[in-house]
Amino acid sequence: EQYKSAKGVLKLARLKWQEHFGRHDLRAIRDADVTVALGRHLAEGVKKLSPRIDVDNKIAVIPNGLNMQEWQLLDRAAARQALAADPHQFRLVCVGRVLPYKGVHILLQALAQAGAPLSGAHLDIIGPSQNEAYAAQLQELARGLSVTFHGFIANRSEEFRQLMCAADLSVMPSLNDNQPTVILESLAYGLPVVSSRVGASGDMLDDTFGRLFKIGDAQGLCEILLHLHEHRDTLADMGRKARTHVENHFTWEASAEQYADLFRRLTRR
Numbered sequence: 001e002q003y004k005s006a007k008g009v010l011k012l013a014r015l016k017w018q019e020h021f022g023r024h025d026l027r028a029i030r031d032a033d034v035t036v037a038l039g040r041h042l043a044e045g046v047k048k049l050s051p052r053i054d055v056d057n058k059i060a061v062i063p064n065g066l067n068m069q070e071w072q073l074l075d076r077a078a079a080r081q082a083l084a085a086d087p088h089q090f091r092l093v094c095v096g097r098v099l100p101y102k103g104v105h106i107l108l109q110a111l112a113q114a115g116a117p118l119s120g121a122h123l124d125i126i127g128p129s130q131n132e133a134y135a136a137q138l139q140e141l142a143r144g145l146s147v148t149f150h151g152f153i154a155n156r157s158e159e160f161r162q163l164m165c166a167a168d169l170s171v172m173p174s175l176n177d178n179q180p181t182v183i184l185e186s187l188a189y190g191l192p193v194v195s196s197r198v199g200a201s202g203d204m205l206d207d208t209f210g211r212l213f214k215i216g217d218a219q220g221l222c223e224i225l226l227h228l229h230e231h232r233d234t235l236a237d238m239g240r241k242a243r244t245h246v247e248n249h250f251t252w253e254a255s256a257e258q259y260a261d262l263f264r265r266l267t268r269r
Contacts (some may be wrong), residue, residue, distance in 0.1 A: 026053070031182075060262050063179055073189060083166055085122075085166055089122055092168065092171055095237050101174065105138060106221060107221065114222050123147045127150075165261060170192070209230070
């Protein structure tokens, strides 16, 4: 029932997105010299809704970035010591508002399906609970699992940094999203990311430091978690590649250069 209600939220969100484009944005895109999108998924969405729009020339994909100075790594052993956490435990972190479309129930279902191999794993859920009924459903799903619901923690705080850097893996199970900043934040903290194939997640992740699964697919997520748990020795290398990827492609400096190049091209038209 939880999955069905969340699926309903996803359908509603998609419907509203299509209506919004139909009534407002498509005309603006047609009239503008260029429209900037945060990911290729938005360009593809426009193409489906209005095939007559020349997406290749009308839409430029320029993602948001991070200021890497604000995301300083903390040694995993030191982070776990600060949290009084088991130094050998398999730890997952999930960051985002606790709402149905964020798909936290998918992650809890995946952990439950994993059974004994992940029985010793711990999940930290960071984010404000804004739906009491959904929060109660999650508490029920979390029975028998090692889960901590932290509520809101500022993402520039030391506690947030400790929880992120103590984790082996970041999971982003959203059912509907755009360019999730939490993916970049996780990568910047040297965390491999497992994400639903939502929004621009496919633009930000590849198999060298992340994994993608079908939206709403708890079994698919379960299989990925089991595989990564069995190959924990590869996670540290994946984490190093994750931070390097953000440094090379997803800084505000990189975004600014892409905007500058776009403006130069526009002025030459």
